[in-house]
Amino acid sequence: MSKNWNSTALMAAAARAAHLVVDRPPLILADTLAEALLGDRAEELLGHHRLHGDQPVLSxxxxxxxxxxxxxxxxxxRALRSGTRQCVVLGAGLDTFAHRSDLAEDVRVFEVDRPDVQRTKRERLTAVGAPGSDxxxxxxxxxxRDSLGAGLRAHGFDDGEPAVVMWLGVSxxxxxDxxxxxxxxxxxxxxxxxxxxxxxxxxxLRDAAAQQYVDAVALFASGQGEPWKTFFTPDGLAALLSDCGFALVEGVRQREMLDAALWDxxxxxxxxxxxxxxxxRAHGR
Structure with missing residues (x-):
C-alpha cells in the first residue's frame, strides 16, 4: 500500500502549507500549491498549525x-540540470514538485501512486488553475503489490536511460520485502x-525529541490504518542499497539536509x- 489518502498525504501537505504561514524566515521550502490541495480540509488543518504551531509535535x-x-x-x-531527463516520484501523494519547479521542456516526471489519490489531486490542481504540464x-x-518497472514502462518510462527518483515519506x-x-x-x-x-x-538511534514525536504520532498512524512498519539503521540501509545495485553517495541527518544558515x-x-x-547512485544492469 502507498500512503493513506486521508492521513499521511494530507498531513504532509498541511505541514508544507503551514510552514509559509506559521514559521519565520528564512523559509526552507516555498510550496505555494500545498494549501490548495488540502481542499475543504484547508481551514481545519492550517488552523490547527496556526493555533498550536509551537507545539513540539506540530513543529x-x-x-x-x-x-x-x-x-x-x-x-x-541538480540531476535534471546535469542532463537527466526522467524523474520518478514514488508515492507522490499531494507532492507539488513537478508543478512549481523550473523544469526543462524535455524532462518528464512520472508520479507513482494509487489511482484514487491521483484522481483527487488532479481535480484539485485543475480547480485552482495550477500550472498543468504535459x-x-x-x-x-x-x-x-504492483511491479514498479512494468508500471513505469507501460507509461513511457525508458529504463535504458538514467532517471532521478525521489521517494519521501513512504518507505x-x-x-x-x-x-x-x-x-x-x-x-x-x-x-x-x-x-x-x-x-x-x-x-x-533516535534522540529524545524524536522519541517524543514517535510516542505522539505512531499510535495515530496505526489508528488511521497506516502503521509504521519498517525502520533502518544507516548501516543496514547502506547494505541493502549495495545489494540492490547502488553506491551510497551520502547519508544525512536532518541537521545536514540544510545549509547551516537555514538553522539560524x-x-x-x-x-x-x-x-x-x-x-x-545505481550501477545499472
Missing part, C-alpha cells in the same frame, strides 16, 4: 516535511540513476534525529 512535523523535501528537490534539480505522467499502481509504511523489491527495481534502471529516499530510524532561526523548527536521507 517537528513541519521540520520533518520541509527539510526532506528541500534536500531531495535540490538533488533532483511533462507530468501519472502512473497508477500500488507500491506494496516506513511498507513492509521490508516491498522496500527491498522497489529498491531492486530502481537499482536495475540505467547506470547513473540517482535515488533520494528517507527512512525512519529504529528506537535507540527565531521559530520552533529545530533538527531532530527521527529519520535520515540516503542519496545513492
Amino acid at each position: 517537528a512535523a513541519r521540520a520533518q516535511t520541509v527539510c526532506r523535501s528541500r534536500y531531495a528537490e535540490d538533488r533532483v534539480m 511533462r507530468v505522467v501519472y502512473v497508477p499502481l500500488d507500491l506494496e 516506513m509504511y511498507l513492509g521490508a 516491498a522496500v527491498a523489491r522497489i529498491l531492486a527495481a530502481v537499482g536495475g534502471f540505467a547506470a547513473g540513476t540517482e535515488l533520494v529516499m528517507d527512512y525512519l530510524l529504529p528506537e535507540g 532561526r527565531r521559530d520552533t523548527l529545530v533538527p531532530f534525529d527521527l529519520s535520515r536521507i540516503a542519496h545513492a
Whole structure:
C-alpha cells in the first residue's frame, strides 16, 4: 500500500502549507500549491498549525516535511540540470514538485501512486488553475503489490536511460520485502540513476525529541490504518542499497539536509534525529 489518502498525504501537505504561514524566515521550502490541495480540509488543518504551531509535535512535523523535501528537490534539480531527463516520484501523494519547479521542456516526471489519490489531486490542481504540464505522467499502481518497472514502462518510462527518483515519506509504511523489491527495481534502471529516499530510524538511534514525536504520532498512524512498519539503521540501509545495485553517495541527518544558515532561526523548527536521507547512485544492469 502507498500512503493513506486521508492521513499521511494530507498531513504532509498541511505541514508544507503551514510552514509559509506559521514559521519565520528564512523559509526552507516555498510550496505555494500545498494549501490548495488540502481542499475543504484547508481551514481545519492550517488552523490547527496556526493555533498550536509551537507545539513540539506540530513543529517537528513541519521540520520533518520541509527539510526532506528541500534536500531531495535540490538533488533532483541538480540531476535534471546535469542532463537527466526522467524523474520518478514514488508515492507522490499531494507532492507539488513537478508543478512549481523550473523544469526543462524535455524532462518528464512520472508520479507513482494509487489511482484514487491521483484522481483527487488532479481535480484539485485543475480547480485552482495550477500550472498543468504535459511533462507530468501519472502512473497508477500500488507500491506494496504492483511491479514498479512494468508500471513505469507501460507509461513511457525508458529504463535504458538514467532517471532521478525521489521517494519521501513512504518507505516506513511498507513492509521490508516491498522496500527491498522497489529498491531492486530502481537499482536495475540505467547506470547513473540517482535515488533520494528517507527512512525512519529504529528506537535507540533516535534522540529524545524524536522519541517524543514517535510516542505522539505512531499510535495515530496505526489508528488511521497506516502503521509504521519498517525502520533502518544507516548501516543496514547502506547494505541493502549495495545489494540492490547502488553506491551510497551520502547519508544525512536532518541537521545536514540544510545549509547551516537555514538553522539560524527565531521559530520552533529545530533538527531532530527521527529519520535520515540516503542519496545513492545505481550501477545499472
